[in-house]
Amino acid sequence: MLSRTGDIMPNGDLVPSSAHDGMAxxxxxxxxxxxxxxxxxxxNSDYPVNGKKPWSAGAAGDTTTIIVGQNNKVIDQYVSSSGTIRNCAGGATTWGTWLTMGETRDMGHGFVFEVNPLDPENEMSRTLIRDMGYFSQEAGHVDPSTGIWYLTEDASPSFLYRFTPHDRSQKLGSLxxxxxxxxxxxxxLPAASASQFSTRQKFGIVWKKINTEIAQTRC
Structure with a gap:
């Protein structure tokens, strides 16, 4: 057991709610x-993520970082980003940061943020990556051979997305x-064949561009 809800962190803050989800x-x-x-x-939470520089006031979710030694002893733990809602899954980058994703569209939330676990609550962690979309974000994974990200959604209906960065160098700040x-x-398919699927039948994938120039309002 490394960290429990309500434990006191070295800086005096309490470990946030045990609704722990995606991790890297x-x-x-x-x-x-x-x-x-x-x-x-x-x-609302009995143990919210009490960050010093939240993206949105009144939002109780986001991320913490834990530094673990070779003997499995916790050396340090602290809030690394704050001020978002329902941070469900996410995705690890190839350059050592974490993409935290909001599984909601309530109150203008539902974006991707990049968290540097060793630079807590920096400006980047409060800068939404608008081009990665505004939807009920679930998880993301990068194809390291191309730098293209694939994102999933937790809503009804849900879609599979791909995000092709303008800068595919896979470096800090590229997204x-x-x-x-x-x-x-x-x-x-032709209308008459729409329900006549068969085992091992193959379909072509068409990728349709999404307009990400939308307005958003924070709580």
């Missing part, structure tokens, strides 16, 4: 492991330069 582990210095985890809180977001659809 990174290799740290001197044999340490860096864990960054989501807290899937809404706007903030924007990109193209598309949703997957299958080739249409």
């Amino acid at each position: 582990a990174y290799e740290g210095e001197k044999g340490t492991t860096i864990l960054v985890r989501n807290h899937e809180n809404g706007t 903030q330069k924007g990109g193209i977001l598309e949703a997957a659809s299958i080739d249409e």
Whole structure:
């Protein structure tokens, strides 16, 4: 057991709600492991993520970072981003940061933010990546061979998205330069064949561009 809700962190803050969800582990210095985890809180929680620089006031979710030593002893833990809602899954980048995603569209939330676990609550963690879309974000994963991200949605209906960054260098700050977001659809079938699917039948995928120039309002 590394961290429990209500434990006191070294800076005196309490460990946020146990609604822990998406998490990633990174290799740290001197044999340490860096864990960054989501807290899937809404706007109310007995143990909210009490950040010093929240993106949105009144939002109780986001991420904490835990530094673990070789003996599995917690060396440090702290809030690394704050001020979003229902941070469910997310995705680890190839350059050591974490994409935290809001599984909601309530009160203008539903964007992707990039968190540097070793630079808590920096400006980047409060800068939404607008071109990665505004929807009930679930999880994301990058194809390291191309730099293209694939995103999932938790809503009804839900879609599979792909995000092609303008800058595919896979470096810190590259996603903030924007990109193209598309949703997957299958080739249409003749109306008479729409329900006549068969085992191992194949369909072509059509990627349709999404307009990400939308307005949003924070709580």
